[in-house]
Amino acid sequence: MLQTSEKIWMDGKFVAWADAQVHVLTHSLHYGLAAFEGIRCYKGKSGSAIFRLPEHVDRLFESAHIGLIEMPFDRKQISEAIVETVRVNRLEACYIRPLVYIGYGAMGLYPAENPIKVSIAAWKWGTYLGDEALSKGIRARVSSFTRHHVNVSMTRGKISGYYVNSILAKREVKADGYDEAIMLDPEGYVAEGTGENVFIVRRGVLKTTPLTSILEGITRNSIIQLAKERNIPVVEERFTRDEMYVAEEVFVTGTAAELTPVTEIDQRRIGSGKPGPITQTLQKAFFDVVGGTDSAHRQWLTSV
Ligand code: PMP
Incomplete structure (x- = not known):
């Protein structure tokens, strides 16, 4: 199990970790079209710092663009929200997971009118492939x-x-x-x-x-x-x-x-x-x- 934090950013505001829920008919859950990122924040010599944040945000936007997912926020808003997510959870070293997905609306393979949703979660995470x-x-x-x-x-x-x-x-x-x-x-x-x-x-x-x-x-x-x-x-x-x-x-x-x-x-x-x-x-x-x-x-x- 992952180590939970306090809050998750969802569509522009913070919600409690346990309340970060979606409808079961969320389009991306059925067909897999969503874009995401994995970003690390490190605790270093001069405090906590996110590694190559602009490059990760650019890739998130590029992934969405490739998938014809219209981002409802701009790069600056997403970058600030990522930093804020680490801050409000008072995390030092952590992993950050932004996700852009197609929400609940029409089903079937043409989700043109469905809302585009964005979430950002962050949690404490150690080494990925084992301690050694x-x-x-x-x-x-x-x-x-x-x-x-x-x-x-x-x-x-x-x-x-x-x-x-x-x-x-x-x-x-x-x-x-x-x-x-x-x-x-x-x-x-x-x-x-x-x-x-x-x-x-x-x-x-x-x-x-x-x-x-x-x-x-x-x-x-x-x-x-x-x-x-x-x-x-x-x-x-x-x-x-x-x-x-x-x-x-x-x-x-x-x-x-x-x-x-x-x-x-x-x-x-x-x-x-x-x-x-x-x-x-x-x-x-x-x-x-x-x-x-x-x-x-x-x-x-x-x-x-
Ligand atoms: N390939 C795949 C399939 C991946 O999921 C990742 C992790 N994002 C990488 C390569 C490495 O990419 P990055 O160094 O940007 O994390």
Whole structure:
């Protein structure tokens, strides 16, 4: 169970956590067309700060735009509401979940007149893939489920219904004792995790999937920048599952997963079987930024 907070922002005002309810005929609940974000707030050197808030708000609006969902608020209002949600709940480090969904009105697949609803919840959340995941790494398995074809689900959007595919992949590999699933695209190249982007290190070069069949991860973008600044060669290039097996290092990135090393895939040990040096360098760089000790990226933090 998640750790509840006091209040949730719903359509412009705060309601008590327990009162944040919707009608059972809420359109998005039936058909999955809704847009959402996952954002982290960190308690750092100079207080609490939200990581890359404008980029997350932009992606929320882009997801809604892709899904033909007309946002009833502007970017400034949503940004302020996100900050306010952290404040009123007196949270320090937390996870923030904005959701834009199609409300109760007409049923059927043409919800043109239905109200568009927006909610923002925030709660205390620790590590996503287990307490030891960040330091020791995780075991992953390539899922039997294929990741979306871009003309089936437009993966630039973070759209609720797309996550059926992620949940099925996650449940499949968890049932087999693995921590996370890695999904291949319809052509058989590595796409992404269920809620993370994938990086490998091969012959000293950091590689990550190009933005074809994946979500444009904000952590992914941050890690690419941090790698370049540290003179780590980085390319956005397709790779196969066997290239992943023989990589020196593999890690996944995401708001929830942060930067988590992957030390085993499909019963193959990756590199030494321990988080590798580039993984560790970038993980430290990331936590220095979000914790506010690396002043080079203060613009990535919005103080609460
Ligand atoms: N891919 C998928 C499918 C995701 O759900 C996420 C999490 N939002 C990511 C990648 C990573 O994106 P970000 O770094 O922006 O959280």
